[in-house]
Amino acid sequence: MAITVDGQQSQAMDAYEKLEKVGEGTYGKVYKAREKASGKIVALKKTRLPEDDEGVPPTTLREVSLLRMLSIDPHVVRLLDLKQDQNKEGQTILYLVFEYMDTDLKKYIRSFRQSHELMPAMTVKILMYQLCKGISFCHGHGVLHRDLKPHNLLMDRKTMMLKIADLGLSRAFTIPLKKYTHEILTLWYRAPEVLLGATHYSTPVDMWSVGCVFAELVTTNPLFPGDSELQQLLHIFRLLGTPSEQIWPGVSKLANWHEYPQWSPKNLSSAVPGLDASGLDLLSKMLLYEPSKRISAKKAMEHPYFDEVDKARY
Numbered sequence: 439m440a441i442t443v444d445g446q447q448s449q450a451m452d453a454y455e456k457l458e459k460v461g462e463g464t465y466g467k468v469y470k471a472r473e474k475a476s477g478k479i480v481a482l483k484k485t486r487l488p489e490d491d492e493g494v495p496p497t498t499l500r501e502v503s504l505l506r507m508l509s510i511d512p513h514v515v516r517l518l519d520l521k522q523d524q525n526k527e528g529q530t531i532l533y534l535v536f537e538y539m540d541t542d543l544k545k546y547i548r549s550f551r552q553s554h555e556l557m558p559a560m561t562v563k564i565l566m567y568q569l570c571k572g573i574s575f576c577h578g579h580g581v582l583h584r585d586l587k588p589h590n591l592l593m594d595r596k597t598m599m600l601k602i603a604d605l606g607l608s609r610a611f612t613i614p615l616k617k618y619t620h621e622i623l624t625l626w627y628r629a630p631e632v633l634l635g636a637t638h639y640s641t642p643v644d645m646w647s648v649g650c651v652f653a654e655l656v657t658t659n660p661l662f663p664g665d666s667e668l669q670q671l672l673h674i675f676r677l678l679g680t681p682s683e684q685i686w687p688g689v690s691k692l693a694n695w696h697e698y699p700q701w702s703p704k705n706l707s708s709a710v711p712g713l714d715a716s717g718l719d720l721l722s723k724m725l726l727y728e729p730s731k732r733i734s735a736k737k738a739m740e741h742p743y744f745d746e747v748d749k750a751r752y
Contacts, residue, residue: 451523451533454482470538480518483534486525498532504581504605505534513572515539515592515603539592539601543651546595547588551658556712560746561598562655567739567747568600569648574735576602577641586647587627588654599752625670626650626660630681631729633671635693642729645738649724656713671698678725679703686727716743 454471457479461468466485473480485498505517519535543565550557569591576583583605590604629646631639653661662677664670675681680701681689689695706718706725713721720743723733733741 451521453521454480454533454535456482479538481536481538483536485532485534486529502534507579508576508581508605511572511575512599513568513575513601514605515601536603537601539594539603541593541595542603543588543591543593543600543655546593547654547658556658557655559712559714562652562717563744563747564598564752565593565600565655566648566652567744567749568752569602569651570735570738570744571752572600572602573644573648574739576605577644577735581605582641583644583647585624585627586644586651587624588651589624591651625664625667626662628670629729630671630674630727631692633667633674634689634695637693639729641734642732645724645732645735648735648738649721652717652721652724653710653713656710656717661709667694675699675701677704677706677709678727681727689727714743716741719743 453475454473457470457472459467460470460481466483469482469484471480471482472478502517502520505514508514509516516537517534518537521533521535523531523533525531547557573583573586583602585604586602590602591600592603593600627647627650629639629643632643650661662670662673664673675698679685680698683690706722707713710718710721720733720738720741723741724738726732
């Protein structure tokens with residue numbers, strides 16, 4: 439039998455016809471499917487539950503309850519339904535049914551890079567405005583994403599609508615100063631406080647990731663493509679300068695702090711050529727070392743960089 443979001447029971451997957459596998463997330467396979475009754479195209483996220491007597495694992499329950507709460511925002515991918523099924527081995531399979539989006543920012547950026555083109559400046563603005571708006575909504579509801587990257591920012595090429603997906607690693611941060619585990623975030627978008635071993639962190643970790651995505655939209659290349667935690671830090675330090683107690687009080691007390699090579703900060707424009715002065719100003723505020731000084735998503739939406747965006751539309 440199936441659980442659905444509205445509590446009705448149904449024969450689990452009879453309602454959907456799988457069309458193709460579109461990806462493999464950290465938590466399971468993702469399929470494009472058609473809802474038989476309406477013909478509507480949806481995304482099915484298939485999660486195999488660990489076999490124990492605990493029932494649905496807490497991470498899945500957390501994702502589901504967060505998504506149901508956040509689904510009301512147009513910039514968060516909508517959770518339409520939840521189905522439970524058994525596979526041939528008798529294991530419990532959970533299907534999360536989401537609205538279907540035709541691409542993600544990783545693929546969209548790659549299409550520009552492969553054709554040796556840059557994304558139009560207005561397109562970057564429209565996408566960034568929506569990203570800030572969606573993150574502002576999550577943060578306003580006490581939810582950190584913690585794994586923002588182009589791959590889990592979904593979009594519709596026709597309408598240019600952007601939606602945040604993969605809130606699986608999110609955690610409500612309403613409990614103050616809880617110690618968090620480190621196993622999060624693709625390295626390239628990971629905030630320096632996390633890399634340096636901070637156990638207390640909050641919304642600024644997402645804003646750092648937003649800044650990294652911003653730069654990548656402009657240049658089509660990742661800003662800090664490190665392949666280890668140390669290399670990641672060194673990439674950051676080479677561009678922004680090695681942090682010190684003067685610019686980031688408390689940095690030398692973080693668990694992973696060592697004496698690093700001393701670099702002076704470079705101009706951001708050297709790494710993100712083609713971004714105008716207003717954009718560079720916003721980016722610099724997202725990439726501040728001291729987390730409490732980093733711009734919030736809500737404040738970012740009010741930045742003059744977005745003045746030309748039709749905010750009523752997005």
